[in-house]
Amino acid sequence: MKINTIRYSFKQGFINIRRNLLFSLASIGTIIACLFLFGVFYSVVYNMKHEVKMIEDSLTVTVFFEQGIDEQRIMEIGNEIKSISNVETINYISSDVAWKSYVDDVYNGDMNYVQNIFGEDNPLEDASSYELTLKDISKQDATVKTIKAIPNVRKVNSSDGTANSLNSINKFVGYASLGLIGILLLVSMFLISNTITIGISVRKEEIAIMKLIGAKDSFVRTPFLVEGVMIGVIGSVIPVILLYFMYDGVVDYLAKHYNVVANLIHFVSTGEIIKGVAPIALLLGVGIGFFASLLTTHKHLHV
Amino acid sequence: MIVLDHVTMQYPTGKKALDDVTFHINKGEFVFIVGSSGSGKTTLIKLLLKELTPTKGEITVEGKRYSRLKRKEIPMLRRKLGVVFQDFRLLKDRTVFENVAFAQQVIEKSMKEIRREVPAMLTMVGLADQYKQYPRELSGGEQQRVAIARAMINRPDIILADEPTGDLDPKNSEEIMTLLDEINKKGTTVVVVTHNREIVDEMKKRVIRLKKGKIISDVEEGGYRYED
Ligand SMILES: Nc1ncnc2c1ncn2[C@@H]1O[C@H](COP(=O)(O)OP(=O)(O)O)[C@@H](O)[C@H]1O
Numbered sequence: 225m226k227i228n229t230i231r232y233s234f235k236q237g238f239i240n241i242r243r244n245l246l247f248s249l250a251s252i253g254t255i256i257a258c259l260f261l262f263g264v265f266y267s268v269v270y271n272m273k274h275e276v277k278m279i280e281d282s283l284t285v286t287v288f289f290e291q292g293i294d295e296q297r298i299m300e301i302g303n304e305i306k307s308i309s310n311v312e313t314i315n316y317i318s319s320d321v322a323w324k325s326y327v328d329d330v331y332n333g334d335m336n337y338v339q340n341i342f343g344e345d346n347p348l349e350d351a352s353s354y355e356l357t358l359k360d361i362s363k364q365d366a367t368v369k370t371i372k373a374i375p376n377v378r379k380v381n382s383s384d385g386t387a388n389s390l391n392s393i394n395k396f397v398g399y400a401s402l403g404l405i406g407i408l409l410l411v412s413m414f415l416i417s418n419t420i421t422i423g424i425s426v427r428k429e430e431i432a433i434m435k436l437i438g439a440k441d442s443f444v445r446t447p448f449l450v451e452g453v454m455i456g457v458i459g460s461v462i463p464v465i466l467l468y469f470m471y472d473g474v475v476d477y478l479a480k481h482y483n484v485v486a487n488l489i490h491f492v493s494t495g496e497i498i499k500g501v502a503p504i505a506l507l508l509g510v511g512i513g514f515f516a517s518l519l520t521t522h523k524h525l526h527v
Numbered sequence: 528m529i530v531l532d533h534v535t536m537q538y539p540t541g542k543k544a545l546d547d548v549t550f551h552i553n554k555g556e557f558v559f560i561v562g563s564s565g566s567g568k569t570t571l572i573k574l575l576l577k578e579l580t581p582t583k584g585e586i587t588v589e590g591k592r593y594s595r596l597k598r599k600e601i602p603m604l605r606r607k608l609g610v611v612f613q614d615f616r617l618l619k620d621r622t623v624f625e626n627v628a629f630a631q632q633v634i635e636k637s638m639k640e641i642r643r644e645v646p647a648m649l650t651m652v653g654l655a656d657q658y659k660q661y662p663r664e665l666s667g668g669e670q671q672r673v674a675i676a677r678a679m680i681n682r683p684d685i686i687l688a689d690e691p692t693g694d695l696d697p698k699n700s701e702e703i704m705t706l707l708d709e710i711n712k713k714g715t716t717v718v719v720v721t722h723n724r725e726i727v728d729e730m731k732k733r734v735i736r737l738k739k740g741k742i743i744s745d746v747e748e749g750g751y752r753y754e755d
């Protein structure tokens with residue numbers, strides 16, 4: 225396409241938007257609402273995910289062995305645990321390390337005192353263990369069951385389901401927001417399509433003449449595609465900017481007014497949120513703008 | 528250069544607007560197509576512009592058989608055809624200059640070419656002074672000149688005019704016909720659909736007469752006198 229034609233298409237695209245300002249604004253407004261909502265949900269879900277990950281990382285599963293088995297067998301058990309797909313890390317805690325951390329915890333690390341009572345003996349002789357972290361806490365029960373079935377495993381300690389329930393709330397919020405955003409995207413598409421349809425009907429005579437003079441389909445169509453894409457771009461840049469300024473404000477507000485929240489949740493930085501939201505929002509905005517006008521021009525221009 | 532070979536056009540309503548029409552128009556000819564209202568003249572123009580597809584028969588223009596033409600080739604075909612209407616069909620929100628320039632923009636000519644060619648064309652149709660005016664500020668005859676300038680700016684091989692003087696007074700009508708005659712003398716093939724008896728009689732051109740979709744006469748240096 226020639227430079228002149230590109231310039232023409234942009235000019236006409238903007239003229240379309242301006243001529244038909246009310247509908248253009250309605251379309252832009254809907255996309256803004258839709259993508260802003262997307263940004264808000266993204267922030268919530270992303271923060272919750274982040275929180276779950278932190279909790280998950282701090283949760284461990286501890287595996288103890290039957291008394292009197294040798295190190296060879298303990299290594300075999302270790303290999304078997306490693307081969308379970310949900311196991312992320314595995315860490316061997318020897319009885320010495322276990323005893324030392326017990327002394328640290330219970331006797332404030334006072335080895336002299338402890339030696340007076342126990343001498344050189346290690347009361348936790350048979351308490352060596354594996355400490356595991358899991359990839360997916362929601363599958364903890366199944367994993368524990370699998371480990372318990374390994375011969376010579378005496379006991380498996382695991383944590384409760386906090387992370388688990390947080391995870392399922394997160395999933396629910398995720399799906400609910402996806403559904404809502406999907407509906408809003410459809411509404412935006414419908415509005416853009418209406419805007420373009422009006423633009424086409426206003427310029428019906430002009431388009432008819434263009435075609436008789438010998439305009440290519442692409443020439444007739446491009447201004448409307450530009451119009452759709454511009455609506456999409458404006459509709460996606462504004463909510464990202466809004467989110468950028470509001471996210472910090474909301475986090476600050478929560479931190480100041482709800483100490484509990486601030487202590488409980490470790491908010492992700494604005495930059496990280498925007499880095500995630502901006503490309504998706506732009507893609508969605510431009511995408512629906514483009515496709516809405518593609519479909520509409522296809523229908524009304526018979527191109 | 529223009530060949531209609533047993534062309535029939537039946538609208539979806541069942542109306543046969545053209546019925547087995549066959550004729551040849553050679554390069555450089557000036558042809559009137561006459562006939563009473565509803566005889567199928569506009570339908571014929573629309574077929575030549577490939578706005579409509581005949582239900583039977585073949586149209587060939589400059590060797591291009593319309594039935595074999597792909598959708599993508601239609602713009603190129605239309606660039607060889609300049610078209611003029613009874614109601615001018617100018618863009619009301621654009622000046623005389625912009626209306627003519629529009630035709631070049633649409634076929635993606637550069638600004639440089641547009642700036643060079645539009646003033647020359649406006650001079651040719653006698654509107655050089657009025658390039659800044661809007662269609663509503665012009666008389667009917669002047670508006671039709673703008674339309675002719677727009678049709679001619681891309682140097683088509685053929686001009687198709689559908690009742691170009693239908694809305695004009697006798698003086699303006701004559702001027703428009705004179706302009707079309709000049710264009711024809713410079714080598715462009717001109718096909719004019721008209722009702723204008725005086726002009727047809729006076730100009731002594733080939734006259735194809737339609738009645739109810741059929742050709743009832745085709746006379747060199749004819750007149751309107753064959754009217755029934
Ligand atoms: N789009 C259409 N659908 C159905 N019938 C049509 C259509 N256009 C024209 N006709 C009919 O076809 C006949 C020829 O019309 P037209 O070519 O416009 O005649 P003319 O231009 O000679 O007055 C008329 O009877 C008219 O009513």
Ligand SMILES: [Mg+2]
Nearest residue numbers: 568569570689
């Ligand atoms: Mg007619």
